[in-house]
Amino acid sequence: MNRKDNQKFDVVVVGTGNAALCSAIAAKENGVNVLVLERGPKEKRGGNSFFTDGAIRFAYQDKHALKSILTQLTPGEFEKISIPEYQETDFLQDIIAVTEGKSDPELSKQLVEKSYETIEWMKQQGVGFELNENQSFDNNGVRQFWGGLPVKTYRKGIGLVEALFQKLEMLEVEIQYDSRALQLEIENNKVSGIIIEENGLRKKIPAKAVVLACGGFEANKEKRMKYLGEEWGAAIVRGSEFNTGDGLDMAIEAGAQPYGDWSSCHAHTTDFQAPKVGDYKKPGDIYKKSSYPLGLIVNANGERFVDEGADFRNYTYAKYGKETLRQPKQKAFQVFDNQVRPLLRTEYNLEEATCLKADSIEELAEKIGVDKNKFLETIRDYNDAVQDGDYNPAIKDGKGTKGITPPKSNWALSFQQAPFYAYPVTCGITFTFGGIQANKHSKVLDENQNPIPGLFAAGEMIGGLFYGNYPGGSGLMSGAVFGKLAGESAASYAEQFDEVISK
Numbered sequence: 467m468n469r470k471d472n473q474k475f476d477v478v479v480v481g482t483g484n485a486a487l488c489s490a491i492a493a494k495e496n497g498v499n500v501l502v503l504e505r506g507p508k509e510k511r512g513g514n515s516f517f518t519d520g521a522i523r524f525a526y527q528d529k530h531a532l533k534s535i536l537t538q539l540t541p542g543e544f545e546k547i548s549i550p551e552y553q554e555t556d557f558l559q560d561i562i563a564v565t566e567g568k569s570d571p572e573l574s575k576q577l578v579e580k581s582y583e584t585i586e587w588m589k590q591q592g593v594g595f596e597l598n599e600n601q602s603f604d605n606n607g608v609r610q611f612w613g614g615l616p617v618k619t620y621r622k623g624i625g626l627v628e629a630l631f632q633k634l635e636m637l638e639v640e641i642q643y644d645s646r647a648l649q650l651e652i653e654n655n656k657v658s659g660i661i662i663e664e665n666g667l668r669k670k671i672p673a674k675a676v677v678l679a680c681g682g683f684e685a686n687k688e689k690r691m692k693y694l695g696e697e698w699g700a701a702i703v704r705g706s707e708f709n710t711g712d713g714l715d716m717a718i719e720a721g722a723q724p725y726g727d728w729s730s731c732h733a734h735t736t737d738f739q740a741p742k743v744g745d746y747k748k749p750g751d752i753y754k755k756s757s758y759p760l761g762l763i764v765n766a767n768g769e770r771f772v773d774e775g776a777d778f779r780n781y782t783y784a785k786y787g788k789e790t791l792r793q794p795k796q797k798a799f800q801v802f803d804n805q806v807r808p809l810l811r812t813e814y815n816l817e818e819a820t821c822l823k824a825d826s827i828e829e830l831a832e833k834i835g836v837d838k839n840k841f842l843e844t845i846r847d848y849n850d851a852v853q854d855g856d857y858n859p860a861i862k863d864g865k866g867t868k869g870i871t872p873p874k875s876n877w878a879l880s881f882q883q884a885p886f887y888a889y890p891v892t893c894g895i896t897f898t899f900g901g902i903q904a905n906k907h908s909k910v911l912d913e914n915q916n917p918i919p920g921l922f923a924a925g926e927m928i929g930g931l932f933y934g935n936y937p938g939g940s941g942l943m944s945g946a947v948f949g950k951l952a953g954e955s956a957a958s959y960a961e962q963f964d965e966v967i968s969k
């Protein structure tokens with residue numbers, strides 16, 4: 467440890483995920499001294515952000531606005547791709563639609579309006595970006611992107627946090643590992659420091675301002691069961707084991723207003739054999755299974771339970787993970803026939819993907835162990851309900867079913883061509899939506915909507931943005947936008963601190 471005990475910092479940032487790292491960089495670049503605290507050891511740094519696929523959603527005028535972001539593409543490669551525009555109004559509309567109008571208007575507007583400039587800022591910090599090929603289909607030789615999510619960070623979350631850590635190193639910002647933040651110190655109604663646990667001992671680190679960017683409570687089984695429901699005890703944790711809600715507890719104890727959707731979370735259909743908590747040796751979001759809109763999902767009774775083709779995967783996956791948890795044995799099977807198997811995303815081809823293959827539908831039912839008669843009836847009813855139309859996985863093609871519940875609203879092809887494939891899945895929790903209230907400058911608010919002096923928050927900790935569902939790729943964007951703002955606001959607060967105190 468480099469710092470002297472009792473050294474006072476302008477800004478202490480808690481966490482080493484995307485939100486915290488963006489905060490720490492922004493604070494340091496604004497001229498103050500910064501300490502970063504990480505609960506885990508160095509080899510387990512980076513939070514959920516490290517585990518991500520790196521998909522990042524932002525508004526852009528048109529394809530040409532991506533030229534300065536996707537700098538590794540040659541002009542020729544750039545010409546060959548088709549990317550529909552995704553304006554601020556599109557992004558905002560997506561948030562409003564998936565949250566059923568509940569998203570805090572001030573926060574969602576800020577997220578959307580700051581998204582493009584924050585991507586440019588991340589690029590300046592050394593973060594690389596690449597095409598999100600998983601969000602595209604080949605359309606007669608042209609790569610056709612869909613769903614407002616054509617970009618991901620270079621080398622997924624691994625590359626993202628690596629780049630941000632590198633920048634922090636260049637800026638000579640100290641990161642203290644194995645340091646669990648436990649409690650905020652408040653004096654004269656202002657933050658004056660933070661209590662941490664280090665080598666089993668509690669210590670105070672004096673600070674003018676604290677940025678809490680230490681995640682939600684997704685890795686805390688008791689809290690999951692308390693706030694989300696009993697069944698959430700059984701969920702796999704897709705990311706960091708350290709996000710147990712410490713930051714939320716600390717902030718609420720210091721007077722922060724709990725905010726947003728505490729009874730809901732982001733979850734994803736995940737390989738049934740995935741590790742029970744994020745494995746740092748296997749990051750990159752390799753266990754998710756996102757191509758279900760092209761196939762069917764059945765439970766252990768052999769019954770369908772969601773409209774697989776309701777929308778693009780970006781707008782349904784966060785919801786359907788939860789539905790899987792409500793099924794018998796918290797298990798379901800994504801099934802595909804040979805027509806669509808070549809269209810499945812790359813995660814289906816990995817050696818980590820659990821796959822059962824059969825030459826007939828009967829054999830498939832036996833192999834996956836579902837109620838065979840019911841499964842055959844489900845497939846028969848589905849096939850009978852499939853309507854004519856042009857099949858096109860790059861758009862919502864409207865080729866659906868008629869007369870069955872649930873329907874399949876798009877991409878409905880008959881399930882008929884051998885061989886057949888089944889992928890057993892369960893529910894993996896990604897992150898929780900409930901948090902504390904912050905304003906659009908990342909200042910934490912109390913129950914009277916007044917900022918708590920010296921307290922800032924970012925990332926998963928900010929409640930009010932997502933309710934019930936979220937548009938894929940918004941978690942990283944929210945972490946970066948509000949992380950950067952938290953760093954800037956904290957630095958500005960710390961700079962004025964002595965002035966304010968002496969008045």
Ligand SMILES: Cc1cc2nc3c(=O)[nH]c(=O)nc-3n(C[C@H](O)[C@H](O)[C@H](O)COP(=O)(O)OP(=O)(O)OC[C@H]3O[C@@H](n4cnc5c(N)ncnc54)[C@H](O)[C@@H]3O)c2cc1C
Pocket residue numbers: 480481482483484485486503504505506511512513514515516517518519520521522523645646647648679680681704705706708709710711712713751895896897924925926927938939940941942943945
């Ligand atoms: C498998 C997976 C795939 C995902 N894919 C995507 C994607 O492609 N696109 C997208 O937008 N989002 C994705 N997400 C969601 C995304 O990870 C989050 O929305 C985002 O990374 C949250 O960033 P954060 O900085 O708020 O939290 P985190 O990155 O989780 O960081 C929290 C940090 O706080 C630390 N911490 C916790 N408690 C303490 C404490 N008491 N003291 C000190 N430190 C503490 C943790 O160790 C961690 O470093 C994915 C998540 C997972 C798990």
